[in-house]
Amino acid sequence: MKKIFCKVILLSALLMSVNYSETKAQNNVIDEIVWIVGDEAILKSDVENTRLQMQIEGERFDGDPYCIIPEQIAVNKLFLHQAKIDSIDIPAASVTREVERRVNNAIGQVGSREKLEEWLGKSVRDLREEWKEQIREGEIVREVQKKIAGNIRLTPAEIRKYYTSLSQDSLPFIPxxxxxxxxxxxxxxxxxxxxxxxxxxxxxxxxxxxxxxxxxxxxxxxxxxxxxxxxxxxxxxxxxxxxxxxxxxxxxxxxxxxxxxxxxxxxxxxxxxxxxxxxxxxxxxxxxxxxxxxxxxxxxxxxxxxxxxxxxxxxxxxxxxxxxxxxxxxxxxxxxxxxxxxxxxxxxxxxxxxxxxxxxxxxxxxxxxxxxxxxxxxxxxxxxxxxxxxxxxxxxxxxxxGHKANMSDDYQVMKSIVEANKRTEILKKWVQDKIKTTFIRIDSDWVNCDFQYSGWVKDNK
Missing domain, CATH: 3.10.50.40 (Chitinase A; domain 3)
Structure with a gap:
């Protein structure tokens, strides 16, 4: 989930800017709505652009990408909807800084500002405007997740309990x-x-x-x-x-x-x-x-x-x-x-x-x-x-x-692992509960999937 919605990378932005029209041309059809989550639509082009992005990055799919990706986008929509309820927004200055970082990275990738504009067929000024909303949403999702998970405080006893529950084969290796x-x-x-x-x-x-x-x-x-x-x-x-x-x-x-x-x-x-x-x-x-x-x-x-x-x-x-x-x-x-x-x-x-x-x-x-x-x-x-x-x-x-993790040398590492697991559990439960109370409609061609969460497919007739 984090890789798809929170990771800020150059390729994602370039694909959002370039591949949309290419995808339509390749499929020879007008873009279509494949999911609706609340009042937000997920387009076929959204799924295809993300798939291409991950493919270029060399990421592998543990399953059908046309099942995995729209579900991940839908989860992101749930967090964004919660942000509206909680009036969570991101300062413009923070978004601007990230936009500039990404623009500079893009220029670095192609060699110059002029080459970037020639390649994309648009000015850097226009590119900034396109990226602003994408970056703002990613930052908002992170803030919502922080609010949902809260400040996790674990006792040493909880860390030790987790450690003792792991088999030797499951213990992380510390370089x-x-x-x-x-x-x-x-x-x-x-x-x-x-x-x-x-x-x-x-x-x-x-x-x-x-x-x-x-x-x-x-x-x-x-x-x-x-x-x-x-x-x-x-x-x-x-x-x-x-x-x-x-x-x-x-x-x-x-x-x-x-x-x-x-x-x-x-x-x-x-x-x-x-x-x-x-x-x-x-x-x-x-x-x-x-x-x-x-x-x-x-x-x-x-x-x-x-x-x-x-x-x-x-x-x-x-x-x-x-x-x-x-x-x-x-x-x-x-x-x-x-x-x-x-x-x-x-x-x-x-x-x-x-x-x-x-x-x-x-x-x-x-x-x-x-x-x-x-x-x-x-x-x-x-x-x-x-x-x-x-x-x-x-x-x-x-x-x-280098060694298998132990409590005497690696308490902080184990603490970080347990906190991350706890945070993931809280967020997963929140998503599962949110699905139950959210209007969701999925195109019939996209429902035959083994989704991570249950309850996506509803009888909305």
Whole structure:
């Protein structure tokens, strides 16, 4: 259910925009109503578009898709009807942010705004309007589900009861995870290197102003923001709060798309910026990012300093935690003894200090893989979250080998599993009860199904 109605993905939106007319042409019939749920209709094209979307994503159907999909859409309609009763709506700003994220992803998929518009046969502005309602409904469904399921509070006894009810074969496997502490140091970059970068950006500005080349061409060739460079430096519509403060200040002060900003310094490096379009508190710009390079000699000196620091920690002259607090340039971990926090949203350990090896930065994972608990590494270079080259040392605080879940090591994992199961039970019961009191009519060609819920087929004659 969640995958069909709550998952926000590019392919879904593109199919909604493109495949409707194709589906009608292929079937050589006018679109038709196949289900009615309350006062909402489910069209044959709705089912077909969802089927194509899932097929492209590689999802498999455990049964007939023409039975599974309309039932899932019908369930979604029930949640939306409840939202009307409860007066649940989503702030426009939240919807707008998600629309922009999806537009930017779509542009990234095809290469440019122009290519996207050519492919869809419509403007990006029109595309935004089409996606707004789709995204709004998805967000509303999530809010309704939260309200129905409520704040689930489970006691440790309930978690243990669930755990003991599982056979050994049914226990989830917990992959190997580690806890890692880190100290980073940024090498000193000489002013002559900074000046060289600024001069290169000023040369680009001169070439653009003289008409020798376009901003997007230079961004594609030279910008060190590799993702936006593929799109000619275009970032897509972004709110001020989502931009680096210095970048936002310069970008929002631009009023003429033919004018290029002065060189702007942010924590990511140095930029020049071109305005594309502004809509209220959101702005779409192109930029070229250059990062001053760390000279080999400065990198060598920094590595030497960090190796000396590691030796002093191993000799117990001071603790890793103390060194992190006073030396580390990593502000996110500096105040908690250097302990890294997992920020990967898709990870089951998100928000904790545990990492599966695949969730660690590649350079850190390569070092940690060979370490024993308590070891402090030698110094190594890596690229931090801001895209800057730093020197780091790490300490392996804990390693928990892959294993079948147990209550002593994996209480939080088991708690999450039980809460998810409880939430699913509550929502399933709500849906089953809602079906009993809702007008539902299904076309006779679509009723011979083994539905997940009972009561869909009613005598409405």
């Amino acid at each position: 190997t995870s580690v806890e890692v502490q880190i100290i980073t140091m940024r090498p000193i970059i000489p002013m002559k290197e900074v000046d060289a970068v600024k001069n290169r950006l000023r040369e680009y500005t001169d070439r653009i102003n003289k008409g020798e080349t376009s901003f997007s061409s230079l961004a594609l060739l030279y910008s060190e923001d590799t993702e936006s460079a593929k799109k000619g430096g275009e970032l897509g519509f972004i709110g001020r709060a989502m931009l680096a403060p210095e970048y936002a200040s310069a970008a929002f002060s631009l009023t003429d798309p033919n004018k290029i900003s002065n060189v702007v310094e942010t924590e990511y490096g140095f930029h020049i910026i071109q305005l594309i379009e502004r809509l209220g508190d959101r702005i779409n710009t192109r930029h070229i990012l250059l990062k001053p390079k760390v000279p080999t000699e400065e990198m060598r000196k920094t590595i030497s300093r960090m190796d000396s620091l590691a030796i002093e920690i191993r000799d117990s002259k001071f603790s890793f935690e103390e060194a992190a607090m006073y030396v580390s340039s990593d502000k996110d971990s500096r105040n908690n003894g250097g302990l890294m926090v997992n920020k990967k949203e898709y990870s089951s350990n998100a928000g904790t200090s545990r990492f599966e090896m695949k969730d660690l930065p590649q350079e850190v994972a390569r070092i940690v893989d060979k370490m024993k608990i308590g070891d402090v590494s030698t110094a190594f270079s890596m690229i931090d979250e801001k895209g800057k080259e730093v020197v780091a040392i790490v300490k392996l605080k804990q390693r928990i080998d």
